[in-house]
Amino acid sequence: MTRLAFVSSPLNRNANNRANADYIAKRRNDSTTHVVQIAGDAVRMENDRLFTSNDTPEMGAIYLGEDPKGQSWFAREIEPNEALIPIRSLMIEGGLTQERLSILAQARSILHWHSSHGFCAKCGAKSLMADAGYKRVCPVCKTEHFPRTDPVVIMAVRHRNQILLGRQASWPPNMFSALAGFMEPGETIEQAVAREVLEEAGIEVGAVSYVTTQPWPFPSSLMIGMIAEATTTEIKLDPAELEEARWFTRGDLEMMLAGTHPEGLYASRPQAIAHAVVTAALNT
Ligand SMILES: [Zn+2]
Structure with missing residues (x-):
């Protein structure tokens, strides 16, 4: 079972019916309709459960889609209140199913x-x-x-049996992760990978291959997970981007992914795509 967060939405987004005002009105007025309530990047919970009111969602609520039971889901922005839990905490600590967490990603990004x-x-x-x-x-x-x-x-930047990971100064101590950066207009995914790795770590890369993607609702990114084969190995750090970057061996990485490294080093959590790309780079 995947532990990657936000990738398991059960909803049929029903895009062909979004512009159909009669259809949407009928869904708003259905007594089984759920309304997710969000304030910024937090969601309203009640008794450790996702709070979904069955009140008719007002006109400003966003239609998210229909679940496999045929029940509709909407989302609306609310004022901050004490019953809110950050979506990041729910992601890390559990407490919601993968399906519900994925519905929250859609809701949070579009709101x-x-x-x-x-x-x-x-x-x-x-x-x-509209x-x-x-x-x-x-x-x-x-x-x-x-x-x-x-x-x-x-x-995950790979050279033979080693993988390059970096860390930003703002991260928790001992945490390393895959390099990442926003794509720029007019760029291919392959070009963006090569540019970011060269900018941040001074490493040149050749072949680039696809692993997987993950919606990341803080606030609305799509993470595109790749493996990049390095053609050089000498690290030239951009200190504005990274505090440190290192080549790690397979043995180190396996312990870092499992949280058993003797120096306390660890790689990203399984909920984040960095974990998936490093795992894929070790296993392919
Ligand atoms: Zn205008």
Whole structure:
């Protein structure tokens, strides 16, 4: 079973019906409908369970989709209150099923987009939500705006039996992870991997291969997990990006992934894609 977080949504997003106001109204008024309540990157919980009201979601709520029981899910932004739990804590400590955690990723990312994109980027007028939350339309210049997802490449850089991991100064002590960075406009995934590895660690890479992807709702990234084969090994660190980068042996990495390294070093948690790309680089 995958422990990678946010990749197990059970919802049919039902995109063909989002613009159908009658259909969405019917789903809003259905007594089995769930409404997830989110404030920033935290969610309302009650008695250790995800709180979902069965009240009719108001017009501002976003339609997320329909679960395998045929029940609809909506999400809405609420004011911060004491019953909120950070989504990151739920990810790390458990407490929700993978399916529900994945629904929260969709909810959090799209609610964040609405809260930060209230005005038309073309003319500056206040824009209005449309298509049950999957579009905003400017009433003045008629421009349509769509939710954004920011692609990030994250890669295990491999040279023979060793893998390069780095750490940022802001991370917990002893934690190392795969290098990562935002893709830039006009770039392929392969080019972004090569550029980031060269910028951050001074290493040149050749072949690049795909491992997996993970939505990362803080606030709305798509992590693209890759393996990059290094063609040089001398590390030249960019201190603005990384505090340290090192080549680790297979033996070190296996202990770091398992949390049994004698120096207390560890790699990212299994919920994060860095863990999956390092594991894939060891096993392929
Ligand atoms: Zn406009």
